[in-house]
Structure formats: structure tokens, C-alpha cells
Amino acid sequence: MPILEELMGYFFIVGHRGAKGLEPENTLKSIRRALELDVDAVEVDVRVSKDDYPVVIHDETVDRTTNGEGSVAEMSLEELRKLDAGMGEKIPLFEEVLREVHGKAVLFVEFKVPEAVDPVLEKVDELNAWKSVLFISFHQEHLLKVKKYKEDAYIGLIYSKPSDGIVLAKKIGAIAVLPQYRLATEKAVAFAKRLKLMVVPWVVNDLETGRRLKSYGVSGLATDRPDLLIKLRDVV
Ligand code: G3P
Numbered sequence: 001m002p003i004l005e006e007l008m009g010y011f012f013i014v015g016h017r018g019a020k021g022l023e024p025e026n027t028l029k030s031i032r033r034a035l036e037l038d039v040d041a042v043e044v045d046v047r048v049s050k051d052d053y054p055v056v057i058h059d060e061t062v063d064r065t066t067n068g069e070g071s072v073a074e075m076s077l078e079e080l081r082k083l084d085a086g087m088g089e090k091i092p093l094f095e096e097v098l099r100e101v102h103g104k105a106v107l108f109v110e111f112k113v114p115e116a117v118d119p120v121l122e123k124v125d126e127l128n129a130w131k132s133v134l135f136i137s138f139h140q141e142h143l144l145k146v147k148k149y150k151e152d153a154y155i156g157l158i159y160s161k162p163s164d165g166i167v168l169a170k171k172i173g174a175i176a177v178l179p180q181y182r183l184a185t186e187k188a189v190a191f192a193k194r195l196k197l198m199v200v201p202w203v204v205n206d207l208e209t210g211r212r213l214k215s216y217g218v219s220g221l222a223t224d225r226p227d228l229l230i231k232l233r234d235v236v
């Protein structure tokens with residue numbers, strides 16, 4: 001069973017929103033495609049419905065990725081599940097995604113809202129999947145909430161602006177930093193590694209950038225195109 005610690009020993013590939021470049025993002029179809037392409041980890045975004053169900057969707061509203069309109073937080077699960085999230089796919093429940101990925105790959109769960117933290121952690125606990133999940137967020141408060149629930153849960157801090165993200169990640173007990181890929185300079189990667197942090201830049205969809213970042217010593221890369229980037233994993 002893949003556990004996060006196993007990823008620490010080699011360069012790995014994370015399917016971003018499943019395989020966003022190939023299938024409708026954050027759907028089971030997208031996740032299955034990423035798994036078929038042999039990714040080491042799958043990344044998804046989590047929000048909550050009006051009736052408190054954790055669901056996998058990126059935006060605050062359903063407008064961009066489904067045939068509906070409105071705010072995710074103001075729609076019930078029943079309303080959300082009626083929508084087409086692309087190619088007839090439904091917006092998945094977090095639980096469905098966890099069950100799909102568990103035992104096949106590591107799951108990177110991004111909290112888009114703080115309300116998603118507790119219901120997600122309950123599901124991870126039910127499956128005792130702690131060792132296979134990395135909880136990630138742009139917001140340290142969401143990650144601290146995870147640590148409060150379970151002290152040895154794995155957390156990773158995402159950042160997209162020049163900041164003290166690396167230092168902050170270390171301070172809150174993260175094992176990983178996830179910089180927007182332009183911020184993953186050779187110097188930044190070396191600094192994070194000196195602090196024993198994994199470095200997983202996002203979103204890298206071309207081999208040239210991927211090769212360059214790999215040469216800096218990044219731990220892995222998040223990509224919409226695992227079909228392309230997977231080639232980098234096995235070359236020395
Ligand atoms: O893995 C980090 C990345 O997913 C953050 O950006 O906007 O795709 O959620 P976003």
C-alpha cells in the first residue's frame with residue numbers, strides 16, 4: 001500500500017485535480033485516468049455543501065466546471081449531485097475519492113475552506129488512511145486545525161507569492177512545501193531541502209520545465225498532464 005513516506009525516497013508525480021489536462025477536473029474519471037497513468041499521488045480540492053458534506057470541487061461556485069450555477073456552500077448535496085461536472089460525471093463526494101485512491105496512490109487533499117477540515121479528517125480516520133494522505137492548503141490555519149485533530153498527520157503548505165512559505169511550513173510542522181513552480185528556484189529548493197522539507201512545485205505541464213526542476217532536486221511535481229510528465233520519473 002503506498003504510503004507517503006515511500007515517496008520520500010524518489011522523484012514522484014502528482015496528478016493535479018486527477019488528470020486535469022485530459023479529463024474533467026476533480027471527477028472520478030479524472031482520478032481514475034491519473035491512476036491508470038501510474039501517478040504516485042493524486043491531488044484534489046475539497047469544499048463543503050450547504051448540508052456539510054465534503055465534496056471535491058475547486059471553485060467557490062459550480063459555474064466554471066459544471067452545467068449549473070451558484071455557490072457550492074449554498075447548495076445541498078442533492079442539488080450538487082444533479083449537476084454534470086463534465087462528460088456526465090458528478091461532483092464526487094470526498095469519501096468516494098478517498099476510497100478510489102486508497103491503496104493505489106497517495107492522496108493530496110487541498111482544503112479550500114476551513115469547514116472541510118473536520119468532515120474530511122473523520123473520513124480519513126474511518127479508513128485509517130493517515131499514512132497515505134497529505135493535507136495541503138494555502139492557509140496555515142487550516143493545517144493547524146489538522147494538527148490539532150491529529151498531531152502526526154502529514155501537512156504541506158502551498159504558496160503562490162514570494163513569501164516566507166518555507167520557514168512558515170517548517171514552523172507549523174509541515175513535511176512539505178508546494179510552491180507555484182516559478183517560485184521553485186534552485187536556491188529555494190536547496191533551502192527547503194536543508195530544512196528537510198519535501199518540495200512539490202505546481203503546476204508543471206511541459207517536460208522542459210519538469211527536467212529543470214528535477215535537476216534542482218525537487219521531491220516531485222504536480223501536473224495536469226501525467227501522461228507527459230511521468231516520463232521524467234524513471235529517467236536518471
Ligand atoms: O497543489 C497545489 C495547487 O493545486 C494549488 O492551486 O488553484 O490548483 O488549487 P489550485
Ligand code: CA
Pocket residue numbers: 043044045110
Ligand atoms: Ca488544488
